[in-house]
Amino acid sequence: MDADAFVNLVANFADPTVGSVSSEDRLIGTDGKPSGEGAYVRYEMWLRRLESKVNTLVGLSGSFFAARKVVCQDFSGDVQSDFRTLLTSVKLGYRGVSDPEMIGYYRDLADEKKEFDRKVRTVLRGITVFFRHVEFLNPIRYGLFAYQYFCHKLLRWCVPFFLVIALVANLLLVFSVPYFLVVMAGQVIFYGAALLAWRQGESSARLLKIPMYFLMANYAILVAWCKYFSGKRVVLWTPSER
Numbered sequence: 753m754d755a756d757a758f759v760n761l762v763a764n765f766a767d768p769t770v771g772s773v774s775s776e777d778r779l780i781g782t783d784g785k786p787s788g789e790g791a792y793v794r795y796e797m798w799l800r801r802l803e804s805k806v807n808t809l810v811g812l813s814g815s816f817f818a819a820r821k822v823v824c825q826d827f828s829g830d831v832q833s834d835f836r837t838l839l840t841s842v843k844l845g846y847r848g849v850s851d852p853e854m855i856g857y858y859r860d861l862a863d864e865k866k867e868f869d870r871k872v873r874t875v876l877r878g879i880t881v882f883f884r885h886v887e888f889l890n891p892i893r894y895g896l897f898a899y900q901y902f903c904h905k906l907l908r909w910c911v912p913f914f915l916v917i918a919l920v921a922n923l924l925l926v927f928s929v930p931y932f933l934v935v936m937a938g939q940v941i942f943y944g945a946a947l948l949a950w951r952q953g954e955s956s957a958r959l960l961k962i963p964m965y966f967l968m969a970n971y972a973i974l975v976a977w978c979k980y981f982s983g984k985r986v987v988l989w990t991p992s993e994r
Contacts, residue, residue, distance in 0.1 A: 760853045761818055771846020772819040772837050774800065774812040775854035791962050792969070800850040803904075807896045808847030810904040811878075812838050815856030820846070832877045839885055842897055871972035873986050876979050879909060880986075912974040943967070 764773045776797045779790040803809050812834040819837050823844060838848045882905050891898040919939060925932040946967045949960035956964070 761851060764849060764851055765818075765820065767849075769847055770849055771823045771841030771844060772809075772812055772817060772848040773854070774809055774834075774838075774848060774850050775816040775856040776800070776850060776852055777813050777815060778855055778857045779859075792965060797850070799904075801852065803900065804849040807900065808842060809838055809850060810897075810900050811835050812848060813856055815858060816854060832881055835878060835881045839881070839888060842888065842894065868968060868972055871969060872976045872979070875909065875973050875976035876984070877986050878905065879976060879980050882906065909973050909977070912970045912977075915970060 761773060764770050777793050779793045800809055814832070814834045817834055817837065819841065823837060823840050823846065841848050882901075888894055888901045889898050894901070922932055922936050922939060926936045927933070942963050945960050946963040949956040949964035950968075952960070
Protein backbone atom coordinates (compact mmCIF):
# COMPACT_ATOMS: atom_id res chain seq x y z
CA MET A 753 0.00 0.00 0.00
CA ASP A 754 1.45 3.36 -1.01
CA ALA A 755 1.18 6.56 1.04
CA ASP A 756 -1.63 8.05 -1.03
CA ALA A 757 -3.72 4.91 -0.70
CA PHE A 758 -3.18 4.87 3.07
CA VAL A 759 -4.21 8.52 3.39
CA ASN A 760 -7.33 7.80 1.34
CA LEU A 761 -8.14 4.82 3.56
CA VAL A 762 -7.84 6.89 6.73
CA ALA A 763 -9.97 9.63 5.17
CA ASN A 764 -12.90 7.21 4.99
CA PHE A 765 -12.99 7.05 8.79
CA ALA A 766 -13.32 10.84 8.99
CA ASP A 767 -16.99 10.11 8.37
CA PRO A 768 -18.37 9.23 11.83
CA THR A 769 -20.94 6.87 10.29
CA VAL A 770 -18.27 4.61 8.76
CA GLY A 771 -17.23 1.62 10.85
CA SER A 772 -15.47 -0.51 8.22
CA VAL A 773 -13.93 0.01 4.79
CA SER A 774 -13.56 -2.62 2.09
CA SER A 775 -11.15 -2.81 -0.79
CA GLU A 776 -12.35 -3.68 -4.29
CA ASP A 777 -11.29 -6.94 -5.91
CA ARG A 778 -9.60 -7.36 -9.26
CA LEU A 779 -9.18 -10.81 -10.78
CA ILE A 780 -6.07 -11.61 -12.81
CA GLY A 781 -6.64 -14.59 -15.10
CA THR A 782 -3.93 -17.23 -15.45
CA ASP A 783 -3.83 -16.48 -19.17
CA GLY A 784 -4.05 -12.72 -18.69
CA LYS A 785 -7.51 -12.63 -20.28
CA PRO A 786 -10.97 -11.89 -18.83
CA SER A 787 -12.81 -14.91 -17.46
CA GLY A 788 -16.34 -15.69 -16.37
CA GLU A 789 -15.42 -15.01 -12.77
CA GLY A 790 -13.79 -11.74 -13.80
CA ALA A 791 -17.13 -10.55 -15.16
CA TYR A 792 -18.84 -11.62 -11.94
CA VAL A 793 -16.26 -9.81 -9.79
CA ARG A 794 -16.75 -6.58 -11.76
CA TYR A 795 -20.51 -6.90 -11.31
CA GLU A 796 -20.09 -7.53 -7.59
CA MET A 797 -17.85 -4.49 -7.17
CA TRP A 798 -20.41 -2.35 -9.02
CA LEU A 799 -23.09 -3.53 -6.60
CA ARG A 800 -20.87 -2.67 -3.65
CA ARG A 801 -20.35 0.86 -4.89
CA LEU A 802 -24.12 1.27 -5.17
CA GLU A 803 -24.64 -0.16 -1.68
CA SER A 804 -22.09 2.30 -0.28
CA LYS A 805 -23.98 5.21 -1.79
CA VAL A 806 -27.44 4.05 -0.69
CA ASN A 807 -26.72 2.68 2.78
CA THR A 808 -24.03 0.15 3.68
CA LEU A 809 -22.20 -2.86 2.32
CA VAL A 810 -23.46 -6.32 3.26
CA GLY A 811 -20.00 -7.88 3.20
CA LEU A 812 -16.34 -6.86 3.02
CA SER A 813 -13.63 -8.15 0.70
CA GLY A 814 -11.63 -10.89 2.36
CA SER A 815 -8.50 -9.75 0.50
CA PHE A 816 -8.26 -6.45 2.40
CA PHE A 817 -10.45 -4.42 4.72
CA ALA A 818 -10.08 -2.05 7.67
CA ALA A 819 -12.31 -1.34 10.66
CA ARG A 820 -12.47 0.85 13.75
CA LYS A 821 -10.97 -0.64 16.89
CA VAL A 822 -14.36 -0.80 18.62
CA VAL A 823 -15.73 -2.91 15.80
CA CYS A 824 -12.99 -5.51 16.29
CA GLN A 825 -13.60 -6.06 20.01
CA ASP A 826 -15.86 -9.05 19.40
CA PHE A 827 -13.64 -10.90 16.94
CA SER A 828 -14.19 -14.63 16.62
CA GLY A 829 -12.03 -16.94 14.53
CA ASP A 830 -14.79 -19.47 13.93
CA VAL A 831 -16.69 -17.30 11.44
CA GLN A 832 -15.80 -15.23 8.38
CA SER A 833 -13.91 -12.16 9.57
CA ASP A 834 -15.01 -10.02 6.62
CA PHE A 835 -18.72 -10.83 7.00
CA ARG A 836 -18.61 -10.72 10.80
CA THR A 837 -16.82 -7.35 10.87
CA LEU A 838 -19.48 -5.77 8.65
CA LEU A 839 -22.30 -7.16 10.80
CA THR A 840 -20.62 -5.85 13.95
CA SER A 841 -20.29 -2.43 12.33
CA VAL A 842 -24.01 -2.34 11.57
CA LYS A 843 -24.87 -3.63 15.04
CA LEU A 844 -22.91 -0.75 16.59
CA GLY A 845 -24.67 1.79 14.39
CA TYR A 846 -21.94 2.17 11.79
CA ARG A 847 -21.94 1.28 8.11
CA GLY A 848 -19.45 -0.35 5.76
CA VAL A 849 -18.26 1.37 2.59
CA SER A 850 -16.30 0.34 -0.48
CA ASP A 851 -13.17 2.28 -1.39
CA PRO A 852 -12.46 2.17 -5.17
CA GLU A 853 -8.93 3.47 -4.52
CA MET A 854 -8.06 0.37 -2.48
CA ILE A 855 -7.57 -2.51 -4.91
CA GLY A 856 -6.93 -6.12 -3.95
CA TYR A 857 -5.53 -8.26 -6.78
CA TYR A 858 -5.76 -12.02 -6.84
CA ARG A 859 -5.08 -14.64 -9.47
CA ASP A 860 -7.67 -16.99 -10.90
CA LEU A 861 -7.15 -20.64 -9.98
CA ALA A 862 -6.05 -22.86 -12.86
CA ASP A 863 -7.26 -25.96 -11.01
CA GLU A 864 -11.06 -25.93 -11.42
CA LYS A 865 -11.49 -28.50 -8.62
CA LYS A 866 -9.70 -26.23 -6.12
CA GLU A 867 -11.66 -23.22 -7.36
CA PHE A 868 -14.94 -25.10 -6.92
CA ASP A 869 -13.98 -26.24 -3.40
CA ARG A 870 -13.07 -22.65 -2.50
CA LYS A 871 -16.51 -21.44 -3.57
CA VAL A 872 -18.21 -24.16 -1.54
CA ARG A 873 -16.20 -23.23 1.57
CA THR A 874 -16.95 -19.52 1.11
CA VAL A 875 -20.71 -20.03 0.78
CA LEU A 876 -20.85 -22.58 3.60
CA ARG A 877 -19.16 -20.14 5.99
CA GLY A 878 -21.44 -17.35 4.78
CA ILE A 879 -24.61 -19.40 5.34
CA THR A 880 -23.36 -20.33 8.81
CA VAL A 881 -22.82 -16.69 9.78
CA PHE A 882 -26.15 -15.66 8.26
CA PHE A 883 -28.21 -18.07 10.36
CA ARG A 884 -26.25 -17.21 13.49
CA HIS A 885 -27.35 -13.60 13.02
CA VAL A 886 -30.96 -13.72 11.84
CA GLU A 887 -31.67 -10.75 14.11
CA PHE A 888 -30.44 -8.53 11.27
CA LEU A 889 -33.60 -9.45 9.34
CA ASN A 890 -35.57 -7.22 11.73
CA PRO A 891 -36.48 -4.09 9.66
CA ILE A 892 -37.75 -2.26 12.75
CA ARG A 893 -34.28 -2.26 14.27
CA TYR A 894 -32.02 -2.32 11.21
CA GLY A 895 -34.16 -0.61 8.59
CA LEU A 896 -32.92 -0.86 5.00
CA PHE A 897 -30.07 -3.15 6.00
CA ALA A 898 -32.57 -5.90 6.87
CA TYR A 899 -33.79 -5.81 3.28
CA GLN A 900 -30.21 -5.78 1.97
CA TYR A 901 -29.25 -8.67 4.25
CA PHE A 902 -32.19 -10.76 3.01
CA CYS A 903 -31.72 -9.99 -0.70
CA HIS A 904 -27.94 -9.80 -1.07
CA LYS A 905 -27.25 -12.92 0.98
CA LEU A 906 -30.20 -15.30 1.39
CA LEU A 907 -31.93 -14.72 -1.96
CA ARG A 908 -28.61 -15.01 -3.79
CA TRP A 909 -27.96 -18.36 -2.12
CA CYS A 910 -31.45 -19.51 -3.16
CA VAL A 911 -30.76 -19.00 -6.88
CA PRO A 912 -29.95 -22.72 -7.52
CA PHE A 913 -33.40 -23.67 -6.22
CA PHE A 914 -35.03 -20.94 -8.32
CA LEU A 915 -33.22 -22.24 -11.42
CA VAL A 916 -34.52 -25.76 -10.86
CA ILE A 917 -38.07 -24.49 -10.24
CA ALA A 918 -37.92 -22.35 -13.38
CA LEU A 919 -36.72 -25.26 -15.50
CA VAL A 920 -39.35 -27.70 -14.19
CA ALA A 921 -42.14 -25.12 -14.56
CA ASN A 922 -40.98 -24.36 -18.10
CA LEU A 923 -41.03 -28.06 -19.01
CA LEU A 924 -44.62 -28.34 -17.76
CA LEU A 925 -45.76 -25.25 -19.67
CA VAL A 926 -43.63 -25.47 -22.81
CA PHE A 927 -46.44 -26.71 -25.10
CA SER A 928 -49.25 -24.67 -23.57
CA VAL A 929 -48.25 -21.17 -24.69
CA PRO A 930 -45.76 -20.21 -27.46
CA TYR A 931 -44.05 -17.81 -25.05
CA PHE A 932 -42.82 -20.68 -22.87
CA LEU A 933 -41.37 -22.42 -25.93
CA VAL A 934 -39.18 -19.35 -26.52
CA VAL A 935 -38.16 -19.27 -22.87
CA MET A 936 -37.34 -22.98 -22.99
CA ALA A 937 -35.17 -22.41 -26.06
CA GLY A 938 -33.34 -19.64 -24.18
CA GLN A 939 -32.63 -21.95 -21.26
CA VAL A 940 -31.39 -24.73 -23.54
CA ILE A 941 -29.05 -22.32 -25.36
CA PHE A 942 -27.73 -20.91 -22.07
CA TYR A 943 -27.05 -24.30 -20.51
CA GLY A 944 -25.66 -25.60 -23.79
CA ALA A 945 -23.22 -22.68 -23.98
CA ALA A 946 -22.08 -23.41 -20.42
CA LEU A 947 -21.55 -27.09 -21.24
CA LEU A 948 -19.63 -26.22 -24.40
CA ALA A 949 -17.34 -23.86 -22.48
CA TRP A 950 -16.72 -26.56 -19.88
CA ARG A 951 -15.82 -29.08 -22.60
CA GLN A 952 -13.48 -26.65 -24.38
CA GLY A 953 -11.75 -25.50 -21.19
CA GLU A 954 -9.32 -22.57 -21.46
CA SER A 955 -9.71 -22.45 -25.24
CA SER A 956 -13.42 -21.55 -25.02
CA ALA A 957 -14.69 -18.15 -26.15
CA ARG A 958 -14.85 -15.41 -23.47
CA LEU A 959 -18.63 -15.02 -23.71
CA LEU A 960 -19.13 -18.75 -23.20
CA LYS A 961 -17.16 -18.62 -19.95
CA ILE A 962 -19.78 -16.39 -18.32
CA PRO A 963 -22.67 -18.93 -18.36
CA MET A 964 -20.19 -21.68 -17.41
CA TYR A 965 -19.05 -19.74 -14.35
CA PHE A 966 -22.64 -18.85 -13.47
CA LEU A 967 -23.65 -22.52 -13.39
CA MET A 968 -20.50 -23.61 -11.58
CA ALA A 969 -21.01 -20.93 -8.91
CA ASN A 970 -24.62 -21.93 -8.36
CA TYR A 971 -23.76 -25.61 -8.22
CA ALA A 972 -21.18 -24.73 -5.55
CA ILE A 973 -23.94 -22.94 -3.62
CA LEU A 974 -26.14 -26.04 -3.86
CA VAL A 975 -23.33 -28.23 -2.54
CA ALA A 976 -22.75 -25.75 0.30
CA TRP A 977 -26.45 -25.99 1.28
CA CYS A 978 -26.19 -29.80 1.33
CA LYS A 979 -23.15 -29.61 3.57
CA TYR A 980 -24.86 -27.08 5.85
CA PHE A 981 -27.99 -29.22 6.29
CA SER A 982 -25.83 -32.29 6.92
CA GLY A 983 -24.19 -30.45 9.82
CA LYS A 984 -20.80 -29.77 8.25
CA ARG A 985 -19.06 -26.49 9.09
CA VAL A 986 -15.79 -24.83 8.02
CA VAL A 987 -14.05 -23.45 11.10
CA LEU A 988 -10.46 -22.95 9.91
CA TRP A 989 -10.10 -21.16 6.58
CA THR A 990 -7.33 -22.50 4.36
CA PRO A 991 -6.47 -20.09 1.52
CA SER A 992 -6.31 -21.64 -1.94
CA GLU A 993 -2.84 -21.81 -3.47
CA ARG A 994 -2.71 -19.41 -6.44
